[in-house]
Amino acid sequence: SGRASRCSRLGPWFKSGWMLFWVVLKCFAIFILQDSITMPSSLINETSQWKRLEEHCATLKQSSHHLRILLQDSARSDALSAEHEGIVLDFSRENLLPESMDMLFDLATAAGLEEKRNNMANGVHINATEDRAVMHVGLRCPKGKSLFVDGEDVVPAVHNVLDKIADFSARVRSGEWLGATGKPLTNVLSIGIGGSYLGPEFVFEALRTDPAASKEATGRNLRFLANVDPVDAARALAGLDAETTLVVVVSKTFTTAETMLNARTIKKWLLDSVACADKSAVIRQHMIAVSSAIPKAVDFGISAENVFGFWDWVGGRFSVCSAVGVMPLSLQYGFPIVQQFLAGAHNMDTHFFEAPLRANIPVLLGLIGVWNSSFMGYNSRAILPYAQALVRFAAHIQQVDMESNGKRVTMEGTVMPYECGEIIFGEPGTNGQHSFYQLVHQGRVIPAEFIGFCRSPCPTLLEGEAVSNHDELMSNFFAQPDALAYGKTVAELTAEGVPAHLHAHKEFPGNRPSLSLLFPELNAYTCGQLLAMYEHRVAVQGFVWGLNSFDQWGVELGKVLANKVRQQLMTTRKEGAAIAGFNPSTTKLMKKYTSS
Numbered sequence: 001s002g003r004a005s006r007c008s009r010l011g012p013w014f015k016s017g018w019m020l021f022w023v024v025l026k027c028f029a030i031f032i033l034q035d036s037i038t039m040p041s042s043l044i045n046e047t048s049q050w051k052r053l054e055e056h057c058a059t060l061k062q063s064s065h066h067l068r069i070l071l072q073d074s075a076r077s078d079a080l081s082a083e084h085e086g087i088v089l090d091f092s093r094e095n096l097l098p099e100s101m102d103m104l105f106d107l108a109t110a111a112g113l114e115e116k117r118n119n120m121a122n123g124v125h126i127n128a129t130e131d132r133a134v135m136h137v138g139l140r141c142p143k144g145k146s147l148f149v150d151g152e153d154v155v156p157a158v159h160n161v162l163d164k165i166a167d168f169s170a171r172v173r174s175g176e177w178l179g180a181t182g183k184p185l186t187n188v189l190s191i192g193i194g195g196s197y198l199g200p201e202f203v204f205e206a207l208r209t210d211p212a213a214s215k216e217a218t219g220r221n222l223r224f225l226a227n228v229d230p231v232d233a234a235r236a237l238a239g240l241d242a243e244t245t246l247v248v249v250v251s252k253t254f255t256t257a258e259t260m261l262n263a264r265t266i267k268k269w270l271l272d273s274v275a276c277a278d279k280s281a282v283i284r285q286h287m288i289a290v291s292s293a294i295p296k297a298v299d300f301g302i303s304a305e306n307v308f309g310f311w312d313w314v315g316g317r318f319s320v321c322s323a324v325g326v327m328p329l330s331l332q333y334g335f336p337i338v339q340q341f342l343a344g345a346h347n348m349d350t351h352f353f354e355a356p357l358r359a360n361i362p363v364l365l366g367l368i369g370v371w372n373s374s375f376m377g378y379n380s381r382a383i384l385p386y387a388q389a390l391v392r393f394a395a396h397i398q399q400v401d402m403e404s405n406g407k408r409v410t411m412e413g414t415v416m417p418y419e420c421g422e423i424i425f426g427e428p429g430t431n432g433q434h435s436f437y438q439l440v441h442q443g444r445v446i447p448a449e450f451i452g453f454c455r456s457p458c459p460t461l462l463e464g465e466a467v468s469n470h471d472e473l474m475s476n477f478f479a480q481p482d483a484l485a486y487g488k489t490v491a492e493l494t495a496e497g498v499p500a501h502l503h504a505h506k507e508f509p510g511n512r513p514s515l516s517l518l519f520p521e522l523n524a525y526t527c528g529q530l531l532a533m534y535e536h537r538v539a540v541q542g543f544v545w546g547l548n549s550f551d552q553w554g555v556e557l558g559k560v561l562a563n564k565v566r567q568q569l570m571t572t573r574k575e576g577a578a579i580a581g582f583n584p585s586t587t588k589l590m591k592k593y594t595s596s
Contacts, residue, residue, distance in 0.1 A: 025430035040387040043410065044546050045374075045418040049107040056103055057375040060095055067093060067485035082359055087529065091515040093449075093485045094368055097378060103178050104367040105357060108544060114357070120355050123149040127315075127550035128411055130339025134298050134550045135311075136318035136441040136535070137349045140342040143258045147312055158310075158418075163309055163322055168288075168306075169330035172246060173220070180285045185246040187221045188238055189396055190328040191262050192250030194399065196290075198225040199320030201529075202396040203341065206389045206527045209457045213333045213524060223334040225266070228258035233265055242273030242286070247330065249289045250324050252310065254296035257559070265302070289447055290323040317400045318535060321345055321528075325511040337524050344528025352536040362533050365424070372447045372513060374419050374545070382440060383426030385451040389522055393451075394426030397534050404538045404549040411548050430476050441484065441508055448484065448514040451530070452477040455521040477516075484512035569594070 026236040027247070059065075071092065080092040108114075119126050123133045138147040138154045146153045171177040175184040190200060201224050207213035225236040247266050251259045252400050267287065274282045274585060283301040290308050291297050297307045308323040319325065321342055330338045352362045372378045405421045407419070426437060429450070456470035467489055487510020490503050498506055519526050542549030563580070571577035572594050578588045 003515075012122075019233055025545055033236075039044070043414065043417065044107070044111050044544065045416075047107070049110040049513075050102065050578065053100075053103050053107060053371075056100060057371075058530075058532065059320075060097070060100070065097075067095065067513075068487070068510055070097075071482075071485060082361055082364055084361055084381075085347065086520045087361065087526075088518040089364060089515065090285060090518070091364065092370055093481050094272075094371070094470065094513045094515060095511070096368070096371065100356075100371070104371060107370070108357065108363070108367060111544045111545050111546065113363070115351065115538065120197050120539065121147075123147065127548060129548055129551045132405070132550070133313040134315065134539075135313040136321060137143045137346075137532075138317075138352075139310075139314065139321035140346040140349065142343075142346060142531075145417070146148040149268075152312070154311070155291055157311075157551070161310070162326065163224060164310060165323060165327050165330055166335040168308075169327070169335055172331055173334060174530070179195055179243050179245075179284065180281045181243045182275055183243045185244055185247040185286070186219055186247065186330055187223070187240050187249060189223050189225055189245055189266065189333045190248045190250060190418040190433070191225045191239070191259055191266060192224045192248075192259050192290075192324065193228075193256065194320050195316030196250040196252075196259070196324050197224055198392070198399050199317070202390075202392040203320060203325060203329055203531070204332065205335065205392045206522060207329075207333060207341075207524055210523050211457060216334040216582065217272065217332050217338055220332055222328055224328075225262050226258075228261055233262060237266075237269060239294070241389075242270050245286060247268070247287045248328050248331075249291070249297070249300075249302070251289075252316065252513050253460070254289070254291045254293040254294050254300070257562070268302070288327075289326055315552075317403055317552075320396075333524075336382055340524035341528040345532040346526035346528075347525075348529045348532035348536070352532070362536035365537035365541050365543065368447075368515065369422065369541045370420075370544050373422050373541075376447075376513070377419065378422075378445055378447050379419065380423040380425070380444070380446045382432075382448045383451070384426060384429050384480075386429040387451065387453055388428050389453065389457070391428055393530075396422065398424040401538050403552050403555070405542050405545070405547065406554065407547040407549075410546040416545065416547070418545075419548065420541070429480070430473065433480070437480070440512065441487075445512055448481070448512075450477055450481055450514060450516045453519050453522050453526075457522060457579055473481070481514045481516055483508070483512050484510065486510045487512070516549075565590070 012538070048379050060214065076098060077090075079093040079098040079395040080090070080094070082089045082095060101272065113374055116126065120134050121137070123135055124134050126129050133149045134493065135147060135149050135154060138149075141147050141155050143153055143155065143159050145574055147155055166178070172185050179185050184186060192200075208217070223236050223240075225233055247263075247270065249259065249263045251263075254260065267283065270282055270286050271279055272288070280301070284303050284306070287302050288306040289297040289302045290310070291309065292309050294304055294307045294309070298304050308327055310322040310324065314322050326338050326342075329341070348362070352360060359364050369381070372381070383397055384424070385393055401424045402421065407416075407421065435498070440448060452474055459468060461468060488506065489506035492509055493503050493506055519530070539549055542558050566575070568577070568579060568581070568590070572579060579587050582590065
């Protein structure tokens with residue numbers, strides 16, 4: 001509309017028809033030129049780079065490119081690997097050749113990957129549908145550095161909040177901050193859902209057995225309450241003493257339905273359980289908030305100085321490095337441990353933004369994801385950490401990835417005619433081997449990502465055992481990718497004397513893609529590196545596909561419909577109102593529910 005108004009103002013300056021024609025034509029040319037700068041001229045699948053990859057993929061699916069053959073090529077294995085600070089990425093078991101990667105990097109260039117990555121780092125509003133910058137990397141940026149959003153350096157504000165968290169958590173942990181009855185607060189209950197829960201819980205579990213973190217957590221207890229199901233609240237409260245419990249309510253807007261109902265439930269529990277103390281003192285001493293809606297938190301009864309903020313350029317699923325995660329984790333492990341976690345994440349941020357694309361681990365992971373999803377046609381991905389401490393990692397990345405890239409349209413709103421987004425699931429090894437690996441080996445082809453560590457935080461070697469417990473675990477870490485790649489042939493079964501009638505049952509086709517990530521050890525620093533690595537690989541895939549990885553409109557519709565159901569349930573329960581306004585199926589189910 002701005003361009004149109006500029007053109008219309010030129011009209012009175014020209015009297016002759018032919019001059020007006022040329023002015024209008026010039027304005028139109030400027031309009032087209034400007035749009036060509038900000039919008040791609042075509043969908044990414046219409047580029048020659050995409051089409052070349054499609055042809056290449058068809059060639060690779062031939063039997064001559066089976067992984068059992070490709071893995072004999074040591075030069076290929078060397079080419080399909082990368083390393084950063086002792087972290088090794090081996091993707092030689094992917095259905096790829098070195099020239100495949102050349103073509104994927106050409107595709108990245110066609111998609112403007114480097115420009116989009118730089119725009120993210122420079123605070124450009126790359127979340128166009130919500131008109132927001134995407135600056136979660138600023139949450140772990142060290143003091144003295146600068147990152148700008150809308151002309152403002154956000155790093156000082158980030159560290160103001162971090163300093164406030166460091167001070168408050170230290171006072172709670174030392175016993176300087178006491179409960180309303182004068183007892184130390186050794187229990188913490190963090191209330192939040194989605195990104196306000198999954199990320200902090202993943203890090204909490206990851207550090208539980210780290211020697212340094214475990215030592216700092218002695219005598220302390222951290223629990224999470226996410227689900228609005230009252231059973232979750234009952235489990236979270238089981239065995240807790242309200243007089244020694246601090247509650248952290250995590251909600252950016254302080255309006256999230258599930259979180260606020262849980263917060264009111266726990267508030268009542270506190271007041272009922274510490275009835276001997278003044279109610280305002282109980283809330284002041286036992287409840288704090290992580291929110292950007294300070295007035296709403298204050299209305300809830302929480303003191304303004306006990307509200308720890310974050311910003312609209314932090315998406316929920318990327319918020320673990322904000323007060324959302326830093327506050328409960330600092331209360332449990334101490335702020336210095338959490339600083340190491342932030343430092344690890346920042347290290348991977350720097351690697352992502354500065355390392356050449358061909359040596360850039362998040363970029364490599366992202367391009368491999370695009371290859372498997374959009375070209376090979378694999379719509380799932382298994383995350384398989386051979387570390388029990390990462391028991392909640394797959395659940396967190398499930399949200400980070402699927403909420404980010406589970407889209408159907410491009411940034412410009414065009415329906416994408418190509419496959420993108422993956423179904424993410426996973427379980428620690430070796431548990432998963434006794435669960436779903438059967439499907440992975442002999443059923444559907446599911447690209448797998450194995451994550452292992454050279455050293456265990458709990459080394460154990462029993463007398464008389466051939467190997468340590470960790471070596472036993474890692475034996476499977478190394479064996480499973482090869483089993484997926486090589487498979488087992490009928491000829492091998494025959495040589496082993498397997499009866500012919502079992503050949504079909506015991507044959508493994510192999511050629512099943514996987515990659516391996518090997519870290520030195522799992523501690524706060526490497527945990528931060530791992531988190532940032534996966535956050536950035538998600539962004540890379542979104543950048544290539546041309547979608548917005550940073551909005552989540554898909555979660556809204558169900559919330560809106562739930563409001564209607566909630567209103568109906570209220571009037572039916574309180575006034576006996578008939579259930580109406582729903583489709584016959586929903587009506588039937590709701591009648592059954594309300595009559596039980």
